[in-house]
Amino acid sequence: xxxxxxxxxxxxxxxxxxxxxxxxxxxxxxxxxxxxxxxxxxxxxxxxxxxxxxxxxxxxxxxxxxxxxxxxxxxxxxxxxxxxxxxxxxxxxxxxxxxxxxxxxxxxxxxxxxxxxxxxxxxxxxxxxxxxxxxxxxxxxxxxxxxxxxxxxxxxxxxxxxxxxxxxxxxxxxxxxxxxxxxxxxxxxxxxxxxxxxxxxxxxxxxxxxxxxxxxxxxxxxxxxxxxxxxxxxxxxxxxxxxxxxxxxxxxxxxxxxxxxxxxxxxxxxxxxxxxxxxxxxxxxxxxxxxxxxxxxxxxxxxxxxxxxxxxxxxxxxxxxxxxxxxxxxxxxxxxxxxxxxxxxxxxxxxxxxxxxxxxxxxxxxxxxxxxxxxxxxxxxxxxxxxxxxxxxxxxxxxxxxxxxxxxxxxxxxxxxxxxx
Numbered sequence: 001x002x003x004x005x006x007x008x009x010x011x012x013x014x015x016x017x018x019x020x021x022x023x024x025x026x027x028x029x030x031x032x033x034x035x036x037x038x039x040x041x042x043x044x045x046x047x048x049x050x051x052x053x054x055x056x057x058x059x060x061x062x063x064x065x066x067x068x069x070x071x072x073x074x075x076x077x078x079x080x081x082x083x084x085x086x087x088x089x090x091x092x093x094x095x096x097x098x099x100x101x102x103x104x105x106x107x108x109x110x111x112x113x114x115x116x117x118x119x120x121x122x123x124x125x126x127x128x129x130x131x132x133x134x135x136x137x138x139x140x141x142x143x144x145x146x147x148x149x150x151x152x153x154x155x156x157x158x159x160x161x162x163x164x165x166x167x168x169x170x171x172x173x174x175x176x177x178x179x180x181x182x183x184x185x186x187x188x189x190x191x192x193x194x195x196x197x198x199x200x201x202x203x204x205x206x207x208x209x210x211x212x213x214x215x216x217x218x219x220x221x222x223x224x225x226x227x228x229x230x231x232x233x234x235x236x237x238x239x240x241x242x243x244x245x246x247x248x249x250x251x252x253x254x255x256x257x258x259x260x261x262x263x264x265x266x267x268x269x270x271x272x273x274x275x276x277x278x279x280x281x282x283x284x285x286x287x288x289x290x291x292x293x294x295x296x297x298x299x300x301x302x303x304x305x306x307x308x309x310x311x312x313x314x315x316x317x318x319x320x321x322x323x324x325x326x327x328x329x330x331x332x333x334x335x336x337x338x339x340x341x342x343x344x345x346x347x348x349x350x351x352x353x354x355x356x357x358x359x360x361x362x363x364x365x366x367x368x369x370x371x372x373x374x375x376x377x378x379x380x381x382x383x384x385x386x387x388x389x390x391x392x393x394x395x396x397x398x399x400x401x402x403x404x405x406x407x408x409x410x411x412x413x414x415x416x417x418x419x420x421x
Contacts, residue, residue, distance in 0.1 A: 027411030029368045032375045035072045035405040044389025049104040059093035078136040087116035095157025112159045121147040144219040147190050151175025154245040163256040169195040170246035179287035185301045187234040196239035198223050227281035242284040248328035261328020269326035270312035285309040313363040325349045334394030336410045351382030373412045
């Protein structure tokens, strides 16, 4: 239980569930262990270079490689756990990674980590070493964007290159409870937003806050199609707003749709959605709304000029104290046909896994029954699922904060009441 308790600290939801109905037959989830013995793993991503490797983040500041043959390499790809770059307290640490779409040729990858203390969110660019594809150049790190935090929680942490080649950054509202500084609805703050930047061009200095110029080199550019470009009242980096703590989000590799697991406050957890055809600018409601419920006391903007809100596609109510905390996942598009189209996500505090399905544009979800089956006929109980991963082939991985990585296999036999053997 020690690992589970540590995981509870990490995501910081303050605050029930009515999960999807369980009247239908639900497949038993099959999990295949692919790696173990990791130290607080918190993300996994492939490099898109044809190598079949999976890069696993350890929260303290290490990146481990799971080779294509299933070997966890002993030498980290990168290790700054002793360099003082990040501090593993509260919800901070090394939180996110993604690889440049042309990584195979340029060797560039990007990290999201928090600096010590209350600190800041850092988006840093690194490169692989010249001599070994399994070792990064530790001296190549360059911070391209620094965003000060108000408190030590709600850091967001995930980053993804979208189908458009731009880098998306999920930012929490700055922390504490009830968004005390009203960051999520503040157009002049990068907190509580989904950001989109162009890392292949220049034109914006390494920002310390929205619109600030610290005289540094120009390290990224604003995509001209960002929704608020030309609006002096809104940060140009903003792609969407009204998020509380989008700790984990993902893109559907087939459609380009975005799924955002936004960690709730006292009452609800939610999955927000943005279709691939969106031109950005969605407002997901926080801190005017939590799920579909009005938040009180709300920010002044919620009372004076209520925003037009994009509703979540999945909401469930809290049942735990301390509160539940959603872990956003992936829509399965891999080779196992029975899983295709299922959006797998979880809750780190409930230690449960869920399957979301869509019909006619409406979404529902089921709690996947425990214990989960293993490929060798065993069973696994609760899992403090802190993240999900996806490899080049489209297999989806469940990341146990206690140190184990599982691949989702083909669903097992169905059950109705109780578990069948």
